[in-house]
Amino acid sequence: MRGRALLALGLLAAAQGSQRDPTVVAPPPSPHAAAGVTFADVTASAGLDSFRHRAGSDLKPYLPETLGSGVALLDYDNDGWLDVYLVNSLSEDARRGAAPPNAAALFRNSGDGSFTDETARAGVANHRWGVGACAGDVNNDGWTDLYVTNFGQSRLYVNRGDGIFADSAASAGVQADTWATGCAFGDYDGDGLLDLYVAAYVDFDWDNPPPPGGAAAGRVPGRGSLGSLEQAEPAKGAAYDPGLPACVYHGIPVACGPKGLAPAADRLFRNEGGGRFRDVSRQARLHEAEASYGLGVAWVDADDDGRPDLIVANDSMPNFLFHNRGDGTFAEIGVLSGLGTNGDGRDQAYMGVAVGDFNGNGRSDFFFTTFAGDNYTLHRNEGGLDFSDVTLQSGLLAATLPFLGWGAAFLDYDNDGWLDLLAANGHIFPQADGAAWGTSYRQRTLLFRNLRNGRFADVSGSAGAALAAPKSSRGAAVGDLFNDGTPDIVLNNLDGPPTVLRNRHAPDGAHWIAARLVGRPDRRTPADAIGAKVFCVADGLRQRGEVASGRSYLSQGDLRVHFGLGATELVERLEVKWPNGEAEWFAPAGVDRVVVLEQGRGTPAP
Amino acid sequence: MSAALRLALVAACAAGTVCAQTADLAGYADAVRAADALLARGDYGGVVQRLEPWAERLPGRPEARHFLGLALYRLRDFAAAADHLSACLALERAESAAWRQTVEILGPARYFAGQFREAAPLLEQAAAWRPDDSDLLYSLAMTRLQLGQRDRARIAFAKIFGVDPAAAEAFALAAGLALRENRPADAEALLRAAVERRPDLHGAAYELGVLAFRGGDYGRSAALLRSELSRNPGHALAWHALGETLAALGQPAAAVEALKRAVWLDKRLARSLLLLAKIHLGQGGLELAEASVQRALEIEPRSYEAHFLQSRIHYKAGRPDRAKRQLAIAEEIRRAELADDR
Numbered sequence: 008m009r010g011r012a013l014l015a016l017g018l019l020a021a022a023q024g025s026q027r028d029p030t031v032v033a034p035p036p037s038p039h040a041a042a043g044v045t046f047a048d049v050t051a052s053a054g055l056d057s058f059r060h061r062a063g064s065d066l067k068p069y070l071p072e073t074l075g076s077g078v079a080l081l082d083y084d085n086d087g088w089l090d091v092y093l094v095n096s097l098s099e100d101a102r103r104g105a106a107p108p109n110a111a112a113l114f115r116n117s118g119d120g121s122f123t124d125e126t127a128r129a130g131v132a133n134h135r136w137g138v139g140a141c142a143g144d145v146n147n148d149g150w151t152d153l154y155v156t157n158f159g160q161s162r163l164y165v166n167r168g169d170g171i172f173a174d175s176a177a178s179a180g181v182q183a184d185t186w187a188t189g190c191a192f193g194d195y196d197g198d199g200l201l202d203l204y205v206a207a208y209v210d211f212d213w214d215n216p217p218p219p220g221g222a223a224a225g226r227v228p229g230r231g232s233l234g235s236l237e238q239a240e241p242a243k244g245a246a247y248d249p250g251l252p253a254c255v256y257h258g259i260p261v262a263c264g265p266k267g268l269a270p271a272a273d274r275l276f277r278n279e280g281g282g283r284f285r286d287v288s289r290q291a292r293l294h295e296a297e298a299s300y301g302l303g304v305a306w307v308d309a310d311d312d313g314r315p316d317l318i319v320a321n322d323s324m325p326n327f328l329f330h331n332r333g334d335g336t337f338a339e340i341g342v343l344s345g346l347g348t349n350g351d352g353r354d355q356a357y358m359g360v361a362v363g364d365f366n367g368n369g370r371s372d373f374f375f376t377t378f379a380g381d382n383y384t385l386h387r388n389e390g391g392l393d394f395s396d397v398t399l400q401s402g403l404l405a406a407t408l409p410f411l412g413w414g415a416a417f418l419d420y421d422n423d424g425w426l427d428l429l430a431a432n433g434h435i436f437p438q439a440d441g442a443a444w445g446t447s448y449r450q451r452t453l454l455f456r457n458l459r460n461g462r463f464a465d466v467s468g469s470a471g472a473a474l475a476a477p478k479s480s481r482g483a484a485v486g487d488l489f490n491d492g493t494p495d496i497v498l499n500n501l502d503g504p505p506t507v508l509r510n511r512h513a514p515d516g517a518h519w520i521a522a523r524l525v526g527r528p529d530r531r532t533p534a535d536a537i538g539a540k541v542f543c544v545a546d547g548l549r550q551r552g553e554v555a556s557g558r559s560y561l562s563q564g565d566l567r568v569h570f571g572l573g574a575t576e577l578v579e580r581l582e583v584k585w586p587n588g589e590a591e592w593f594a595p596a597g598v599d600r601v602v603v604l605e606q607g608r609g610t611p612a613p
Numbered sequence: 614m615s616a617a618l619r620l621a622l623v624a625a626c627a628a629g630t631v632c633a634q635t636a637d638l639a640g641y642a643d644a645v646r647a648a649d650a651l652l653a654r655g656d657y658g659g660v661v662q663r664l665e666p667w668a669e670r671l672p673g674r675p676e677a678r679h680f681l682g683l684a685l686y687r688l689r690d691f692a693a694a695a696d697h698l699s700a701c702l703a704l705e706r707a708e709s710a711a712w713r714q715t716v717e718i719l720g721p722a723r724y725f726a727g728q729f730r731e732a733a734p735l736l737e738q739a740a741a742w743r744p745d746d747s748d749l750l751y752s753l754a755m756t757r758l759q760l761g762q763r764d765r766a767r768i769a770f771a772k773i774f775g776v777d778p779a780a781a782e783a784f785a786l787a788a789g790l791a792l793r794e795n796r797p798a799d800a801e802a803l804l805r806a807a808v809e810r811r812p813d814l815h816g817a818a819y820e821l822g823v824l825a826f827r828g829g830d831y832g833r834s835a836a837l838l839r840s841e842l843s844r845n846p847g848h849a850l851a852w853h854a855l856g857e858t859l860a861a862l863g864q865p866a867a868a869v870e871a872l873k874r875a876v877w878l879d880k881r882l883a884r885s886l887l888l889l890a891k892i893h894l895g896q897g898g899l900e901l902a903e904a905s906v907q908r909a910l911e912i913e914p915r916s917y918e919a920h921f922l923q924s925r926i927h928y929k930a931g932r933p934d935r936a937k938r939q940l941a942i943a944e945e946i947r948r949a950e951l952a953d954d955r
Contacts, residue, residue, distance in 0.1 A: 220692075258727015343933070343940055345925055350891060352921030352943060393929055395895055399861045405829025443761060445798075462863060 029409050030379075030432065030450040033468035033475035039456055040469030041421030043513030046496065048473035050507045053488075054122045055091065055497075058112040058505055062096035062136075065502070066437065068219045070264040071096075071136065071158055071186070071211060073435035074302075075413065075481025075501040077561030079140040080488070081151045083129070083166055087601070088116035089486045089565060090125075091507075093499050094137040094155060102213070108134040111155065120489060131164050131172050133157070139482070139561030141304075143192030143201045145179075145278060147534040156187035156205060156561070165282075181284045185271045186211055191557025193306030193315045194538055194586050195291075195331055199531035200278035201556070206301030206319055207271035209264055217268065220260025253323075257444060261436045265322050270298040273319065287335070296339040299324045303360040303415075305558045306538065307371050309346075310392045313588050315538050318346070320357035320375055320560075330392060346373060346386050350396030355381050359483070359560030363417025363426040364388075364551040366461055369542070371551065376412025376430050376560065379439075379446045383407040383415075383430060402462045403428075403455065409446045410453060411435065413560040414483020418494040420470075420510060422517035422571030424548050425457035431480035431498050431560070449477035452498070452508075473508055480506070486565030492519040492599055494569060499562075518572040518598045522581055524554050527606040531587040536606070538586035541568045546575035572598055582612060641667050641674065648680045652687075660684035668697065675704035679715060686718060691726035698722055713742065717749075724752045729759040747773055758791055763799040766790075781810035785817060797824050813844065819851045826858050834858045849878035853885045865892050883909040883916060890922050899930050917946045 050056045063072030076094035083090050091114045100106035110132035114122035126132050136158035145152045150166035160182040164172035176182045185207045192201040253266035275291050276284035288294055303320035309328065310316065317337065319327040325347030329337035341347025348354045356378035365372050370388035377383055382404040386394040398404045407430070414431035421427070432450035439448045452474050455463035467475055474496075482499035489495065493510035500506060524539050526532035532539070536554045543550045552568035572578065581593040583604055591609030595602045644667050651659040661684050664677040671677065682698035685691075698719040705712035720735030736753040743749055754769030767787035771778035774786060784807035791800035801824050808817045822837030838855040841848060856872035859865075869892055875885040886909040893902035903926050909919045920943035927936035 255727075258729075343924070343928060343936060345928070348921075351918050389929075397895070400863050400865075400895070402829075402861075404861070405827065408827075408829075443759075443796075460863075 028445060028447040030434075030447045031477050033451055034465055036469040037456075037464050037466045039458060039464035040466035041423065041456060043516065044421045044493075045471035045511050046474040046508035047471060047511050048476070048506060049120070049509040050504060053114075053120060053507050053509075054124070055093075055112075055114055055507055056504045057124060058093050058095075058114075059109075059503065060093070060095055060499055060505070061098045061101075061109045061502055063102065064099040067435065068262055069211075069213075069216045070209060070262045070268070071213075073262055073501075074138065074188070074208070075433075075479075075561075076137050076499050077139040077189075077414075077482030077559075077563070078484045078497050078499040078505065079142050079153060079563035080484045080486040080497065080565050081142040081153065081563065082116075082566075083113070083151055083153070083172075084115065084170060085150065086116075086118070088118045088490065089488050090114060090116050091122060091488070091497055091505075092131065092140055092153060093497075093505055094140050094482065094561070095133065096136045096138070096158075102136065110134060111137050116488065118490075125170065129170060129172050130174070131155075133162060135159055135162075138187060139189050140563055141190040141192060141203075141557040142563045142566065143203075143537050143556045144533060144535040145192065145201050145203075146282065147200070147528040149534055151535065151566070154181070154190050154192070154203060154205075156183070156190050158186045158211075160184050161187045161190075161205065175282060179282055179284050180286065181205070181276050183207070183274055185274075188302050189304035189320070189557060189561050191304040191306050191555075192537055193317070193556060194278075194533050195275075195306070195315055195317070196277065196335055197314070197531055197587065198278075199526075199528045199533055199587070200280055201533050201535075201537060202278050203276040203284060204304055204306065204317055204319075204557075205274045205276070206304050207273050208300050208302065208322070210269040210271045211264075217254065217263035218260075219262055220254050256436060256438075257442055259436075259438050259442060261438060265300040270300050270324075272298055273301045290335060292336045292338070293329065296327055296329070297324070299327065301327075302358050303375075303558065303560050305360050305362050305373075306556065307362050307553065308538070308540070309371060309388065310390070311370065313584075315586075318360055318362070318373065320360040321354075322358065323354065323356045325354040326357050326360075326375065328392070340392060344392045345394040345396065349382075349384050349398070355384060357384075358411075358413050359415040359430075360558060361415035361417050361428065362553070362555065362558055365417060365426045365428075365457060367425065367548060367550065369549060369551055371553070374415055374417065374428060376410075376415045376432075377407075379409060379411040379434060379444070381408070383410070383412055397461065400461065402458075402464065406455070406465045407453065410450055411446070412453075413481045414498065414562055416483060416485040416496075416559050416564060418485045418496075419569065419571035420454065420494055421456070422493065422512070422519045423457075423573045424546070424550060424571050424575075425459050427457050428455040428463060429453070429483065429485065429496060430455075431478075431483035433479035433481065433501060447477065449479050451475045451477050452480060452496075471511070473506070476506075478506060479503065481560060482562040483559050484562045484564045485559075487521065487567070487569060490601065492521070494565075517574065518576055519570060520572060520578055520581075520595060520598050521567045521569045521601045522552075522593075523567045523601060523603050524583065525603060525605040526585060530585075530589065530606065532585045532589075532606055535566060536585065537566070540584040541604075542582040542584075543570040543572075544579045544582065545570075545572055545577065567601060583609060637670070641671055641677070645676045645680065648677070648684075652680060652684060655687075657684040657687040661688070668700075672700075673704065675701045675711070675715075678704065679711070682715075682718060682722065686722055689725075691722045692728070695719060695722040695726050695728060695731075717742070720749070721752055724756055727759075729756045732756050733760060755790075755794070758787070758794055758796065758799065761796075761799065763787060763791065763796075763803055767803065781807040781814050784810065785814060785820070788820060792820065792824070797827055800824060815845065816841070816848070818844075819848060819854065822851070822858070823854050826854065826861070831858050831861045835862065847878055849875045849882055849885075852878065853882060853888070856885065856888060860888070860892055865896055868892055881912050883912040883919070886912070887916075887918055887922060890926075894922070894925065894929065899926055902926050915946055915949075917943050917950065920946060 079092040115125045139156040150168045153164040155162045163176040189206040254263040277287040300322035305318040306315040314331040317329040328341040359376040361374040373386045387397045410432045412430045417426040430453040456466045479501040480498040496508040498506040524536035526536035539554045541552045590612035593609040668677045678697045678701035685694035717739045723732030757766035768778045771783040788800045788803035818841035825834035852875035856868045859868035890902040890905035924939035
């Protein structure tokens, strides 16, 4: 009863908003912003505003209601245009069976700026408590398949090639049956078949959920006593103080967790071929890592030894870096390598993970979004599985402090050849608006421009009102939806319509090139070439890109690899390192186009 | 609650003047008496077990609520304590001794529960009755601060520390506490007011510089810190803050120079040594980094961060086994820290 009363107060406060918070008010236009590049909200004109995400109730008394869902960009019909899949959860009534289940949505790109809802025909409504999505061609038939993580049994939607998907999770053995979150396909054993990693969050019991405020609401363990106030402090909210019950935040009862709740185990499924996967989590020695609250997932060859390693963004615990030993097993070296924590050795509440070579040295760097009151973290790859926290010197520390981040991506939004940064944001507690926490429930999206010297500038106030509008965003995916050579953004917003942010580039904008890779399964490369690295050599720069599944937060971006070229109209070559180790060079005929790079059709690299 | 008041309540029940109307009330009197004994023995859980059923059965009786509030307060379940004490307050006769004592306990209970808006009038009332009770005054001042009432907080803090509330020092004092409570906007406003009153106020530019750093305005931060250091070159923490700011500005060499000065001025400043180590580490200066960490470990042998950094140095130097061993030490320290926190 007490908890209900306080939550009601919180809701009342939420309606009032907090219009002065830095998470709401966009910064003034930045002198560092790219001229003539803005993002326009085309959600309605594209036809995606018919989708409404829904997760539980507005009060968000329980943790599953706060995490939101992901978004996947995939070309499911192979027409050369990216389609959009938006994951949905369930309303409170639907979860209880008192209302029809909410549906995910698959929007087919018509190629003219509009999309049509093909969910029913494609058979991908899910109708379960959906969480995340990732894409990959699991059977190497040339059609992109879709894995959807759920609270409960997840789905493997195998693309039949006729616009219809079939859920094969049960027969494939990848239902997981847990609170699955992030996922990603990657060929860790080099057999040319995409394997699947599924992160899991909390062992949560909907029949006996921990109440907001928890049993320990208002307690300040180990401090204070009547008559001796000198050491006592008021309740601060122990959320994210490791080991303390996380049901109170700044004195306000909130959804419990994840601390204090049992973590759920992540799974690695090996693709055995023939439509079957096998859970190899133990054989791969993943279980030797401490059980964690896993969210964002990325396969990436962190040490460029030719084998994909695995990064897992863990909430309230150190990130995992599972180094692929090449013998079917992994060694967890997150903290040791410097990637697991911030530079002080302190873990953060990691949510999403972005991968990209921001400093142009040919190595993949990492960016993690975190909880409010803590900065997002940029790790520079020093080579040799050694990572340095360069957040402070990159200019990202103070600018990200009040935000609670989810989706994250490196993108070259201005096509200048340097990777910029995107972070989708929103607080998990609706009470944030009524409290003086210096933050807000809905938060604006952050865009940082790469200044080419290791530093980033916050240009969120210079890229259009649509980008700066506060939203309760979770999943975020980047891809060229309109095939105009600029990266667009799709946000899956909690309890609302999505946001499609179209990149409006000035007509005299910079040049670009994008590559769609086609691998040879007969040479032990997945057909969609997931895991391939592409280097674009032009105008003295050697940019790195990767064909990647998953990443960001519960989401999937464009499988094509995009490079901005600035004023350059000549690409010397595109170097491809295929997952099977082969290296080829391609000489594209021109710029401002999508090129198809087929394995075996290039020149063997010297 | 005073022993005298407790005894009065028990005596009232026992004498039948308050609650000996029925057998139920007799049982209630027994329970209250037993709870009093349990409270005196420090068996707070026992008090709760004994009286919670009675509080439900006889919601119109204040005594059980009062004892429950006391016991839950002792158990540091301040929100629940506040609930019972609040119910008790409504049942007591206004201005009675029991009512006043309930106010005196309910105020701190609300404060510790983070219910600042409700705590403020209670603490104000209690502080008026007991103007020399520094605990009450501190709770009141902190409550005002948490409510964003920085001027009322300043006046309360000034009273505790014996400072003229209108003096620059009072503004600076309140600013320091606002900073500690992570209220940078209040801290900055108070500091600016302090500097208006005394432009040469010791440490004010330093504090403003630290605030500018926290706000990401590194250029302004550096200027303020240099201003402080021009007046007070022996301010070790200002040199440290300047080092941190210069590191954020991407000036590692200048940052190292500032941090060296911080350490020369205060050889116990382990955090400056650790920041030096991190900067050296970022520059590839492993030997310099290691030397700094070793000095930090001499000062703080149980520093998690120092052991973590030493592990990173070993790792970067190609000594993975030593890195793992060092990391294990760091983890052991952190586990101990967490256990202490609990």
